[in-house]
Amino acid sequence: MNRVFADFNATSPLSAGAQTGMAKAIELWGNPSSSHWDGRQASEIISKSRDLVAQKAGVSPLEVVFTSGGSEANTLALMGTYFLGPSRLRLLTSAVEHSSIRDTARLLENLGVPVDYLPVQKNGVFSLETFKQHVDEFRPTLVSIMAANNETGVIFPIREISRFCRERGITIHTDAVQSFGKLDSESWNDCDLISITAHKIGGPKGIGALLVRRGTQLVATHYGGTQEIKRRGGTENTLGILGFGGACTDFPNQQDRMRIRELRDYFEKQLLETLSEVTLNGADVERIPNTTSIRFSGIPSEVLLGALDLEGVSVSAGSACSSGSLAPSHVLLAMGLSRTEAKECLRISWGKTTSRDDVDRVLEVVIRHVNRIRERRRQ
Ligand SMILES: Cc1ncc(COP(=O)(O)O)c(C=O)c1O
Structure with missing residues (x-):
């Protein structure tokens, strides 16, 4: 029986570009942190993939922090901001976020952080006016609103939200996992922190990125080395990163x-x-x-x-x-x-x-x- 897959918001098949990229990573298997030839080869191919991801995301390569996926990128955005100054944090998020944001928000609440959940209307979104009122009422220091919802596909006015937050010095994070490849990056890349993942655009599972815009402060939540400019320690997932870069060639x-x-x-x-x-x-x-x-x-x-x-x-x-x-x-x-x-x-x-x-x-x-x-x- 020929199956029809109509669940692309859950994941997508590996694209040809992703497969080519992963084959390259199997061939060049060195540790990117090693200074010898094998390490340099691995480091070079990672750097090329970083460029490809950055280009499609509309950011600079230095702003790409590879993670194990969208969930980790979301967790890093929230917890990495929390560790900057736990007592200063006040989070505003929406009632319809992905479980990785919801669960991290709950953890933050348990740690004593005030968290406010913006309700949505019947159509799945809130008006910009409602958002502004909430900001004025609750005075958050961090806002995390998804760019588009994974269940309904409803788009949030993230460009206007990010501008409003920036004018007030509020850190703005967006979960753009379902928007990457479906919306122009200009709609969300004014945010300070942006989560994306590879497997929704034909890349492998287990690799994503938090885009940390220039000047945005963040404390690492993974330790072990100076990888990702000390923002995410641990030997790089070369296979995943090359698959992510390869998928970007089929964007x-x-x-x-x-x-x-x-x-x-x-x-x-x-x-x-x-x-x-x-x-x-x-x-x-x-x-x-x-x-x-x-x-x-x-x-x-x-x-x-x-x-x-x-x-x-x-x-x-x-x-x-x-x-x-x-x-x-x-x-x-x-x-x-x-x-x-x-x-x-x-x-x-x-x-x-x-x-x-x-x-x-x-x-x-x-x-x-x-x-x-x-x-x-x-x-
Ligand atoms: C909106 C949204 N955020 C985050 C994630 C998590 O991404 P990952 O599966 O790469 O952890 C998903 C995955 O379905 C998602 O739809």
Whole structure:
């Protein structure tokens, strides 16, 4: 059976560029910190990958701190700022962040840091006015707001947020894991700290970066050497870094993104026209081009998910990190859905390798199973 993968917000297949990069890392296996020839070769290829990542991220190579992925980049941004001055920290974040931010925020609360969670409206985002009011009321020293949500694809006004924070001397971090490769980097690279990861753009898992803009202070949370200009100790993950750099040579361009948006819009239009009692989450606001979060009333997502999986279609009910959990998505609850409604949603996300045939296949299978399950429930 030919499977269709429609869960690109969870991860993506290794691109050809990533595979080439990783093959190079296998060949040049020296320790980049060694001063002999083998070490210098490894160090040189890392440096080339750093340049490639920096170029796509719209930052300077010296601003790239390689980490084990987006989760570590998020943790480093928050904890690295905390260690600068625990008593000075006051964090403002949103109610719909990825679990790596939520869990670190909770840890900070346990350490005595005041943390405020900005609620979102029904459409999944808050207005800039609401954000400004919260800043004026709570006077945070650190703001961490994602550039786009992983479950709904809803985009946050991060450019305006970062400018507002900078004018007030507030450190601004954004989780751009789902925006890297889907939005122009100018929309988020005015932030002081930016998290990205490789495996959402065709790179390997276990490698990402925190982009630390020039002049931004941060205390390291990993020790062991002077790697990454002392901002993240430990022998570099050469294989991962080369894969990340290689994936950047296959980076989606404007045309790719437009094609994906057209496929996504076609998919949503067909579903809405064919099925009744279907609701798009975040329908009336800007979203990254590849994501659909949709509710099929009366159908528990795990039932539909299982049926689709048996038909060779991979989608998800929410974020990959929470897909083993029976709890409803905190993102959808924050948008005002009831627990039952939140458990009737699927996330379908497309990528660079998606074809029109893939979309048609998913449409056919979803429509058939939604009708079948509803019919059976009526009996
Ligand atoms: C918004 C967001 N932030 C952070 C992460 C974590 O990235 P990683 O899987 O590289 O740890 C993810 C992964 O799904 C994500 O979607």
